[in-house]
Amino acid sequence: MSSHPADLYGVLGIGPEADAQAVRAAYRRQARRAHPDAGGTAEEFHQVQSAWEVLGDAAARAAYDRDLRRPARGADSAAEAEDEAPRYGRGAGFASPAFRTNAAGSTSSTRRGTGESAARPSGTAHLAPVYIPDLSRPEPLSLPLTSQRTHGGFGSRGIFGGSRALRRAEHTAVLLEKHVLADLPTARLFNTVALEPARRDRRGQARTPRGRAADHVLVCGDTLVVVSSLDVHAATVSWDGRHLHAAGRSVAVPDLAGQSRALRAVLEAAMRETGRETSLSVGQQIVLHSPDGSMQSPVVEARGTASGTVREPLAPARAFRSIREQLAASPQANVIDRHLLAALRDQLQHPLG
Template sequence: MSNQSSPGVPGADLYGVLGVPPESDLKTIRIAYRRLARDNHPDRGGSAEDFHRIQAAWEVLRSAESRAAYDRTRRDGGTGTGESTDDVDAVRYGPSGTWAAPSGRSRGSSERGAQRTASGAAHLPPEYRPALSDPRPLSLSLTSQRVHGEFRSHGLFGRSRVQRRHERTIEVLQRHVLDELPAARLFNDVHLDAPTVDRRGRRRSSGGERAEHVVVCGDRLTVVFALEVPTPAASWDGQVLRAAGRSLALPDVGAQARRLRETLTQRLLDERGHEVVLTVDHQVMLHSPDGSLLSPVVEASRGGASAPSAAGRAARAIVGQLGTSPRANVVDRHLLGVLRDQLASPDET
């Protein structure tokens, strides 16, 4: 490769990193990515920096939304706002729980032009701290991994209703948050308190309350709780969600967010010597039985931005919470390591 296209050149154009022209289609970009990732993998003698620069370029260019935002930033010389459009109403869950777009309309086309706001930094290539030349505090493969943690299955006869809700939430977050924010990572089933250490120095689960989903991007996190609402409309008075004539129980997600922030901040300082100011928000995501991303409609008399909202609107709110940070392209490996340490069920690595 030339210097411009070499993955080892800091700040190289993302198309140059993968060695493809800017007008390339997704198939061409994917082929180039796979070849370079294979040839530059550290297990084959490549450097961690080159491998991650290739990975970062692919994470931006693989998604139509993040690629369009990057192209605007690229044309504007790095001053783009990162605003993007997305027609979440055009996307529904198919019969098997997978995503499907209605015929005649494609995902990404928008009649209303609804905008999600993210800073210019959100669509820049991820910046890893500490540098990838340092094998600590997280391995190469785990640093690259975008979804962490699994939910234990308790059902004996197939997927339970709760499992399906978790799967739907993860898919919404992947497609509408992680694909929009290349540096974002998702953690599932996270203990709010630090693990304990026994006499032999082994870490033990702290038990107690857990957050269903935590999305982290830079120095910002959003704690997400999801619920399925059986009707197309609901009401919220700031404390209680009502639908179909009954009250639906919600945890205090705001209190979860505050508790997690305190735990992570203290652990990063005590265990890693890593002082950081974290901003932790929260969001309640509502799923519709028919798979619509804009249903149910919630009439909120109180609650403002913290009111529960349909899956598509909740995803846009999370992008706004995370993507407006000037550090939205930073992957804090210390923070990822601490979060993995608090997973109730770490995934296989």
């Protein structure tokens, strides 16, 4: 019995020599063909999605290609074959750490036979995804929305264009897609997320929530990171744990810690309504944008004894690194909880699709 995984290139109908653009085009073509609405099946769609999660990520694809080049070895049992499986995880027929759901519906991850965490913090985010519930079920979120990486917009810009804050939020969302979602295959981005519980109409449908909202919320496994951004018109700013100081001015930063706590309470309550007891980890990050669009500026200098309770605002390059690290820290970083995604979509103030 070969230890090689399923032929992911064959699933997409391409060869190992295909470049990244060809892989992306093949994924889109096969996803359209395999989608249940187009006559495919949930299993076929799952296989295509799983192949893309590996081949669409440079690091995961490299690990997969290395395994393909290894000579096949015999295995005395199915258990031994599972132990020999490559480290990029479960997708279209290949093994990953086993995720177990308890009676309340929460998940845990263990390495078989050791009782240790299934992966180190830097590892699970690049494993192929584990969907809960699996893609054979259309609920609680449709297959297209489950696969969608970015959810929600920022409202109407009006005939005279958007405000500076709106343009900044849109720009930040584009950068998050490029520098965070592109590196974490299972991460999802939600924009303009209400911090008050969504209400439902008489038919049980969620009504568009109002009130306070987080600009951006990223989710990966059971970890959320709330993100906001500020424009800074200086090359260097100082930070005292509460305010940014630059060019003789002092600016208070948004209370992302408070936003994180409020959103966690709302989402955990929504999950309990589905019968799933979930404990979410939350983080925050403020992104500082300079007028010239540099990813490395402004430089942030600590002033006095900065508070350790608020994460330091950072220039884009360092901020996105911080966000990736926070999201990837969970041992469940390759789990896509469709109940959690559905709960986040209920909180969108400007849902798109």
